[in-house]
Amino acid sequence: AKARGRGQACVFKRSLGVETERRVNLLEEVRLGLRRDEFDVYYQPIIDLRTSEVRGFEALVRWQHPTRGLLTPAAFSAALEDHALSAKIGAFVLDRSLGQLRQWTNQSIPVLCVNVNISRSQLQSGDELSRQVVALLKKYDLSPDRLKLEILESAFLGDRADAVADVLRQLRQFGVISALDDFGTGYASLTHLKTFDVGRIKIDRSFISGLEEQQSNRVITQAIIDLGANLGMRVVAEGVETLEQLKVLVAGNCDCGQGYLFSRPMPGGEVPGFLARWRHYGHR
Numbered sequence: 001a002k003a004r005g006r007g008q009a010c011v012f013k014r015s016l017g018v019e020t021e022r023r024v025n026l027l028e029e030v031r032l033g034l035r036r037d038e039f040d041v042y043y044q045p046i047i048d049l050r051t052s053e054v055r056g057f058e059a060l061v062r063w064q065h066p067t068r069g070l071l072t073p074a075a076f077s078a079a080l081e082d083h084a085l086s087a088k089i090g091a092f093v094l095d096r097s098l099g100q101l102r103q104w105t106n107q108s109i110p111v112l113c114v115n116v117n118i119s120r121s122q123l124q125s126g127d128e129l130s131r132q133v134v135a136l137l138k139k140y141d142l143s144p145d146r147l148k149l150e151i152l153e154s155a156f157l158g159d160r161a162d163a164v165a166d167v168l169r170q171l172r173q174f175g176v177i178s179a180l181d182d183f184g185t186g187y188a189s190l191t192h193l194k195t196f197d198v199g200r201i202k203i204d205r206s207f208i209s210g211l212e213e214q215q216s217n218r219v220i221t222q223a224i225i226d227l228g229a230n231l232g233m234r235v236v237a238e239g240v241e242t243l244e245q246l247k248v249l250v251a252g253n254c255d256c257g258q259g260y261l262f263s264r265p266m267p268g269g270e271v272p273g274f275l276a277r278w279r280h281y282g283h284r
């Protein structure tokens with residue numbers, strides 16, 4: 001039994017080695033990919049459920065990998081958790097999406113704002129983030145209400161919570177509103193609404209996906225919508241895939257929706273065409 005135990009430990013160690021090696025390789029590849037300009041930003045519309053107007057677009061990072069094709073963040077999540085790399089990717093996404101917004105504005109393409117996801121380490125890097133945001137808005141001559149930041153609750157955890165609260169307050173005073181992403185899935189969500197300066201709530205997809213058949217999800221979703229309304233926050237339902245879900249959200253007076261029902265995330269070049277079609281045919 002002892003020999004077998006040793007053997008297992010050995011296999012375990014070896015596979016840990018392989019895992020670490022794979023991670024290091026991935027990070028190195030991402031670094032190279034960034035330098036080779038293989039990263040891109042896709043955009044998914046956020047729809048006003050009362051007027052069916054497009055309120056803005058969420059910017060979602062993509063990696064056009066030379067051999068593996070178009071990758072979503074799930075394929076390189078280790079890079080988004082790595083301090084130095086997530087700072088690089090984050091700076092790239094902010095610059096690319098605000099540059100895109102400037103270009104659309106110049107072409108009279110009516111995009112009001114972009115929502116950019118901010119990683120935990122970006123948010124915890126003190127006022128580096130607010131400096132970056134202020135500089136980019138100036139670079140592209142955009143008013144602060146053209147940008148929204150999407151933040152996961154996990155960014156609020158840890159010993160830097162005070163610094164994070166300061167950064168969000170600074171940005172809010174400057175005019176950049178933040179949204180609490182994946183609301184309802186984190187730890188102590190309600191406390192965060194009180195402590196951190198967020199003006200938007202995004203109801204996590206896991207609540208929306210069971211909206212038709214699950215009574216509990218319906219109750220929770222309605223509670224979040226009402227909570228947001230009472231706190232003066234706009235509420236966005238994410239992952240809306242079916243007409244049934246849309247009906248429940250409209251009946252419940254939810255402000256905005258986002259999901260495959262309206263559109264999948266698309267390259268920036270497809271946004272003008274999407275908007276033209278959307279205006280022409282209205283909602284489905």
Ligand code: C2E
Binds near residue numbers: 072
């Ligand atoms: P998220 O912020 O919750 O973004 C929404 C995710 O749901 C996106 O996945 C989007 O493509 C997907 N989605 C939208 N509508 C639907 C729907 O109707 N059904 C389903 N099943 N999925 C839908 P994506 O683009 O793969 O991104 C995954 C996560 O990666 C994001 O979740 C976000 O946390 C993170 N992420 C994406 N872009 C960035 C970025 O630029 N920076 C950072 N730090 N994180 C990012």
Ligand code: CA
Binds near residue numbers: 150
């Ligand atoms: Ca998001």
Ligand code: CA
Binds near residue numbers: 181182204238
């Ligand atoms: Ca989300």
Ligand code: CA
Binds near residue numbers: 182
């Ligand atoms: Ca999510």
